[in-house]
């Protein structure tokens with residue numbers, strides 16, 4: 001594939017795959033809406049960054065991965081954790097700060113982790129995951145595996161030193177790391193063009209890594225294009241840089257307004273009405289005779305039910321014991337010199 005998005009048509013996928021993508025995105029939307037509600041009534045504390053509007057990025061980029069592949073992300077990672085296989089109950093319980101949470105209630109919204117399914121964390125420091133992704137890529141290479149590591153980053157992270165250091169070494173060592181920029185065009189309240197004198201397509205150029213573009217509101221394109229990239233990297237193509245263009249429908253975090261002074265109400269309304277990844281896929285499937293409004297309604301009921309159960313699980317889960325407060329601040333090294341988390345070698 002070359003640099004531009006293929007805009008793959010609906011015929012590129014089987015009905016079962018399309019249904020799967022729609023199902024997932026509905027679950028992510030309902031999950032995040034519930035997280036927002038629970039935050040508003042004080043059941044979730046601390047920071048909380050919702051992924052509403054960007055569901056196609058999680059579904060389209062993570063579905064092509066195997067369970068033993070790795071994904072690592074930012075603090076906007078609830079749905080990516082779900083996509084990689086962390087259970088909705090474990091993610092919700094982590095948001096509630098409960099001991100049954102994915103990180104035992106010690107991480108919260110920005111630090112969901114699922115070592116057993118290759119989800120190597122949400123990271124609160126912008127760009128903090130970039131060096132770790134390089135290490136994961138190196139570990140895959142060192143052990144002679146054929147996995148890939150998808151490193152999600154926001155558009156605000158590409159001007160950081162960590163981005164260039166990580167990509168430079170990944171390129172030198174030909175490591176299987178895919179740098180997927182979730183390009184929603186804003187870093188908090190700052191538009192990308194205000195903080196960068198070059199276009200996104202230039203950011204990887206000095207490392208000899210071509211930039212590819214994906215329409216991240218269109219889940220079919222995202223899934224088809226990203227699947228091709230994953231396979232190329234699995235075959236040894238080395239690091240890739242992918243500009244996944246998307247849009248955030250809500251505020252930067254729960255404490256920010258939806259539009260504010262940095263983007264107009266009209267811009268947000270236009271995107272919400274015309275570029276909703278769930279509505280776009282549902283409409284395409286209906287036009288192709290693959291889905292009815294009743295099917296969509298039934299799927300939605302199922303998604304809401306999964307989220308309700310996750311919420312009940314989180315409500316009923318115990319608080320972490322105060323004695324665990326300082327646990328897992330540093331990783332242990334097991335006797336073989338391999339990194340160790342919660343009794344498991346990772």
Ligand SMILES: Cc1ncc(C[n+]2csc(CCOP(=O)(O)OP(=O)(O)O)c2C)c(N)n1
Nearest residue numbers: 076124125126154155156157184186187188
């Ligand atoms: C090193 C660092 N600097 C500043 C911050 C504060 N901060 C949190 S999110 C954010 C913007 C990041 O935007 P982007 O990378 O585009 O991701 P998005 O929120 O759009 O998903 C900033 C500056 C931080 N967390 N870490």
Ligand SMILES: [Mg+2]
Nearest residue numbers: 154155186187
């Ligand atoms: Mg951004």
